[in-house]
Amino acid sequence: MQEKYFAQETEEKWQSNWEVDGIYKVSEESERPKFYLLEMLPYPSGRIHMGHVRNYSIGDVMARYKRMCGWNVLHPMGWDSFGLPAENAAIKHGKDPAEWTDSNIAYMRKQLKRLGYSYDWDRELSSSSPEYYRWTQWLFLQLHKNGLAYKKAQKVNWCPSCMTVLANEQVVDGKCERCDTSVNKRNLEQWFFKITDYAQKLLDNLEKLSGWPEHVKTMQHNWIGRSEGMDIEFRLVDVDGSLTVFTTRHDTLWGVTYLVIAPEHPMVDRLIAGKPNEAELRAFVADVISQEDMERTSEEAEKIGMFTGSYAVNPATGEKIPVWIGNYVLMEYGTGAVMGVPAHDQRDFDLAKKYGLPIKVVIAPEGTEGEALDAPSAAFTGAGVQVNSAQFDGMRSEQARPAMAEFLEQKGYGKRAVHYRLRDWLISRQRFWGAPIPIIYCDKCGEVPVPESSLPVMLPKGVKFMPTGQSPLLDCPEFVNTTCPTCGGPARRETDTMDTFVCSSWYFTRYTSPGSDTEPWSRRKADYWLPVDQYIGGVEHAVLHLMYARFFTMALHDIGLIGVEEPFTRLLTQGMVLLGGSKMSKSKGNTVDPDEIVERFGADTARLFTLFASPPERDLEWSEEGVEGCWRFLQRVWRLVAQCVNAGVFSDGVRGAAMSGATEGERAVRRAAHTALKKVTSDISDRHALNTAIAAIMEFVNSLYGLKDDVIATESGKKVIGGAIEMLILMLAPFAPHIAEELWADTGHDGSVHLVAWPEVDESALEASTVEVAVQVNGKVRDRIVLPASATEQDALAAALMSEKVAAAVAGKAVRKTVFVQGKLLSIVVG
RNA sequence: GCGAGAGUGGCGGAAUGGCAGACGCAUCAGACUUAGGAUCUGACGGGGCGACCCGUGAGGGUUCGAGUCCCUCCUCUCGCACCA
Numbered sequence: 001m002q003e004k005y006f007a008q009e010t011e012e013k014w015q016s017n018w019e020v021d022g023i024y025k026v027s028e029e030s031e032r033p034k035f036y037l038l039e040m041l042p043y044p045s046g047r048i049h050m051g052h053v054r055n056y057s058i059g060d061v062m063a064r065y066k067r068m069c070g071w072n073v074l075h076p077m078g079w080d081s082f083g084l085p086a087e088n089a090a091i092k093h094g095k096d097p098a099e100w101t102d103s104n105i106a107y108m109r110k111q112l113k114r115l116g117y118s119y120d121w122d123r124e125l126s127s128s129s130p131e132y133y134r135w136t137q138w139l140f141l142q143l144h145k146n147g148l149a150y151k152k153a154q155k156v157n158w159c160p161s162c163m164t165v166l167a168n169e170q171v172v173d174g175k176c177e178r179c180d181t182s183v184n185k186r187n188l189e190q191w192f193f194k195i196t197d198y199a200q201k202l203l204d205n206l207e208k209l210s211g212w213p214e215h216v217k218t219m220q221h222n223w224i225g226r227s228e229g230m231d232i233e234f235r236l237v238d239v240d241g242s243l244t245v246f247t248t249r250h251d252t253l254w255g256v257t258y259l260v261i262a263p264e265h266p267m268v269d270r271l272i273a274g275k276p277n278e279a280e281l282r283a284f285v286a287d288v289i290s291q292e293d294m295e296r297t298s299e300e301a302e303k304i305g306m307f308t309g310s311y312a313v314n315p316a317t318g319e320k321i322p323v324w325i326g327n328y329v330l331m332e333y334g335t336g337a338v339m340g341v342p343a344h345d346q347r348d349f350d351l352a353k354k355y356g357l358p359i360k361v362v363i364a365p366e367g368t369e370g371e372a373l374d375a376p377s378a379a380f381t382g383a384g385v386q387v388n389s390a391q392f393d394g395m396r397s398e399q400a401r402p403a404m405a406e407f408l409e410q411k412g413y414g415k416r417a418v419h420y421r422l423r424d425w426l427i428s429r430q431r432f433w434g435a436p437i438p439i440i441y442c443d444k445c446g447e448v449p450v451p452e453s454s455l456p457v458m459l460p461k462g463v464k465f466m467p468t469g470q471s472p473l474l475d476c477p478e479f480v481n482t483t484c485p486t487c488g489g490p491a492r493r494e495t496d497t498m499d500t501f502v503c504s505s506w507y508f509t510r511y512t513s514p515g516s517d518t519e520p521w522s523r524r525k526a527d528y529w530l531p532v533d534q535y536i537g538g539v540e541h542a543v544l545h546l547m548y549a550r551f552f553t554m555a556l557h558d559i560g561l562i563g564v565e566e567p568f569t570r571l572l573t574q575g576m577v578l579l580g581g582s583k584m585s586k587s588k589g590n591t592v593d594p595d596e597i598v599e600r601f602g603a604d605t606a607r608l609f610t611l612f613a614s615p616p617e618r619d620l621e622w623s624e625e626g627v628e629g630c631w632r633f634l635q636r637v638w639r640l641v642a643q644c645v646n647a648g649v650f651s652d653g654v655r656g657a658a659m660s661g662a663t664e665g666e667r668a669v670r671r672a673a674h675t676a677l678k679k680v681t682s683d684i685s686d687r688h689a690l691n692t693a694i695a696a697i698m699e700f701v702n703s704l705y706g707l708k709d710d711v712i713a714t715e716s717g718k719k720v721i722g723g724a725i726e727m728l729i730l731m732l733a734p735f736a737p738h739i740a741e742e743l744w745a746d747t748g749h750d751g752s753v754h755l756v757a758w759p760e761v762d763e764s765a766l767e768a769s770t771v772e773v774a775v776q777v778n779g780k781v782r783d784r785i786v787l788p789a790s791a792t793e794q795d796a797l798a799a800a801l802m803s804e805k806v807a808a809a810v811a812g813k814a815v816r817k818t819v820f821v822q823g824k825l826l827s828i829v830v831g
Numbered sequence: 832g833c834g835a836g837a838g839u840g841g842c843g844g845a846a847u848g849g850c851a852g853a854c855g856c857a858u859c860a861g862a863c864u865u866a867g868g869a870u871c872u873g874a875c876g877g878g879g880c881g882a883c884c885c886g887u888g889a890g891g892g893u894u895c896g897a898g899u900c901c902c903u904c905c906u907c908u909c910g911c912a913c914c915a
Contacts, residue, residue, distance in 0.1 A: 004869095214835070214836090215834095215835050215836065215909080215910080218834060218835055218910075218911095219834090219835080219909090219910055219911080221834090222833090222834065222835095222910070222911050222912090223910090223911075225911085225914065227914070227915085229915080245915080246914090246915065247915060248914095248915065249915080260915095301913075303913075326913095327913090328913045328915095329913085329915080330913080330914070330915090332914090333914045333915075334914070334915060335915095337915095338914095338915045339915080341915095345915075346913090347913055347915080348915090350913095419914080419915090420914095421911090421914055539909085539910095542910080543910085612843095612844095612854085612855070613843060613844080613855085613856095614843070614844070615844085618837095618844095619908095620843085621842085621843060623842085623843070623855095623856070625842095625855090625856050625857070626842095626843070626855070626856060628856085629855050629856055630855085632855095632869095633855080635869095635870095636870095639870090689845095691843095691844075691845090691854085691855095692844095692845065692846095692853080692854080694854080694855090695844090695845075695853065695854035695855075696853090696854080697854095698853095698854055698855075699853075699854065702854090705871095772850085773850090774849080774850040775850095776849085776850085776895075776896065777895095778895075778896090779894090779895060779896050780896095781850055784850070805882095808882095816895090817895060818895085819849085819895055819896075821849055824849060824850080825849045825850070825896085827849080827895050827896060828895080829895045829896095
């Protein structure tokens with residue numbers, strides 16, 4: 001066996017063997033417990049990038065490890081293949097989106113296969129294929145049937161570059177999440193999913209997701225934004241009707257000196273009609289509405305307002321208070337109207353100061369009841385003691401709150417209410433390359449769902465793309481014009497398509513039943529595999545994909561289509577791959593091409609480096625030298641095994657991993673093997689600390705190099721070394737599957753190393769006859785002494801006092817106390 | 832402002848409250864070589880000839896013992912942010 005390893009030919013050989021033998025295919029018919037391991041569905045942009053390599057390498061280690069541990073592992077791969085880039089390529093280069101997408105998929109599939117991931121490729125799916133989007137449409141119809149999909153006109157986010165509307169989650173800092181263009185608002189009639197019905201459940205279930213990172217749960221928690229308070233009704237004075245405000249501080253109700261409503265509020269017209277300055281008011285309203293959201297809602301933006309000329313009555317005090325229109329009140333949140341409490345809310349305070357509105361203190365900081373009534377210089381927003389609040393005076397505000405709620409509800413002035421920041425999910429897109437929304441409009445029958453038997457509503461071929469801001473399907477008469485399923489009369493199809501996040505909200509369920517063409521999935525199979533036991537992907541989807549998929553799963557559960565409520569039991573969010581401190585990206589030009597790394601070093605090296613350089617959850621700085629280091633390590637492993645093979649370690653057959661060991665050297669080899677195994681096993685399964693698992697294997701290899709020459713000289717030593725080498729290959733298998741497979745064969749084994757059981761730690765092998773113990777005197781390490789492993793505290797102290805250094809530190813003082821940590825440390829306190 | 836996370840050698844990073852810096856990279860020295868950008872051996876936080884002293888963002892505290900736990904700050908990253 002030669003001492004140099006040539007990765008490329010070996011890797012390709014095993015990749016084709018694996019494929020021919022189908023060793024990663026799984027079915028439900030298994031005695032083994034199931035484990036569903038999934039990495040987030042990639043978009044087929046054209047080529048894979050290092051972020052993909054890292055994501056899938058992490059997943060592949062876990063999949064291979066779990067498989068070796070005896071689990072029936074489902075590990076599939078597919079494509080999130082609808083979306084804008086395909087359409088942009090169509091517009092720019094005249095390519096058919098389907099062809100562009102398919103050729104990207106073909107290339108990327110080849111890249112993934114070249115990296116040797118253990119996917120069950122028979123389950124591959126592509127969300128843009130009619131076989132898949134047929135069921136996306138079918139699921140839309142189920143949601144529609146159950147009142148969870150509806151159409152309404154609303155002011156929505158519009159990305160002028162993508163020429164489509166966006167969901168709230170897809171707007172980051174006022175910019176399009178995808179292309180970074182500033183979004184603006186348009187009033188459009190759009191399709192929504194009623195995710196707000198699940199706001200409370202999405203929030204409550206977070207507590208059950210103990211396998212999710214805290215920061216992701218926090219982000220979802222904040223995004224859902226539950227707040228508890230009261231809706232309080234203020235009767236209007238000269239106008240019919242009332243205004244309802246939402247407040248979390250009804251303890252400040254007696255301090256309300258005015259109301260403020262959003263310029264978009266439906267009551268605005270009635271409140272300003274006929275007022276002397278009506279024209280001026282209308283101009284003000286129009287001006288505020290026309291402002292971009294960012295300039296209107298940024299914290300620095302000045303609070304401006306205008307008196308409507310109308311009044312309302314504070315139900316608590318009976319006082320007549322003015323109704324204002326303010327730029328800082330948002331129609332989309334709460335009721336679009338707020339009560340102005342300048343003494344206890346900084347925004348209200350700013351407005352009151354600016355326009356000379358009265359300020360009335362009703363909460364005094366503890367111990368300042370008398371003086372607090374003077375004109376404050378800023379709003380006091382903390383808790384305190386009620387003043388000026390009729391029968392509630394003197395109560396602490398926290399206690400006043402429930403008492404007041406009770407009082408207000410009894411009087412019929414308001415009711416306790418919960419509002420969420422979460423809005424319904426806007427799913428329609430004015431683009432071609434998505435799943436058409438299966439709805440038909442008929443002049444007679446109105447909005448009619450496409451019958452399930454007519455699915456899929458296919459995307460037409462040969463569409464002309466013109467970025468007009470309307471779906472290209474509109475210019476496609478053969479698509480638009482149809483007949484009404486109900487009355488048979490002429491009708492038009494919906495031309496908007498679905499947000500691609502809809503496609504990725506259920507794909508993990510489709511993987512359980514690939515190719516099913518009579519139903520989206522087999523209930524039996526889905527029940528067997530779901531939920532996903534371990535999900536891996538980037539944190540950028542914390543409130544996008546991960547929340548949409550949770551909503552979808554809950555909804556499908558409640559409709560009765562699926563057995564689980566939460567799709568992902570454990571979640572690992574892997575960090576980004578950086579080069580020169582910033583995320584690799586084409587636009588910055590700081591990318592490293594996986595193909596090039598595979599070509600130079602092989603897939604095993606590429607995988608190993610992305611796993612070794614940093615713990616999975618943290619960002620990883622790409623380093624050419626680091627990659628070379630991993631390559632050197634694999635060569636070092638190869639050389640070690642080759643030298644053993646050439647020395648005849650395996651000449652009389654395989655070793656079966658069991659090792660006895662009589663001499664000190666043999667025991668040391670055995671100890672090194674099982675120490676490494678113990679660390680690697682717990683690092684993979686408990687902590688997902690793949691970087692330290694690899695470090696432990698490296699240490700193991702280093703110690704084998706040191707021990708081998710002595711031990712290998714005898715027949716018994718050969719057996720011990722052989723067993724250790726087998727363990728090394730098994731431990732390496734999840735991380736560097738190709739070289740492990742080749743070495744497994746070269747050491748005389750039949751069959752794939754990836755089907756061999758993960759070895760078990762032999763605790764007895766870990767025991768050493770002697771241990772080194774650090775000796776501290778008053779907390780400082782003074783010496784290290786070697787003791788028999790069985791030494792007691794007394795033995796240790798006696799031995800320690802024999803040490804010159806320890807004796808010097810103790811000299812002349814009395815030993816007051818000792819602390820002994822078996823095998824590690826002796827702490828002597830003197831004084 | 833609110834919430835979450837992080838600050839450790841020249842670098843990436845290790846350390847159930849128990850010998851700080853595992854493992855790797857870079858660097859230096861040596862060996863082997865016609866050669867070495869291969870490989871092997873060794874050194875590698877700072878100071879000091881030395882015994883020793885100092886050292887995990889800063890300052891306190893708990894403890895026989897603190898990178899780790901507690902308190903007060905500082906810096907950075909991420910998320911939310913006029914949400915009533």
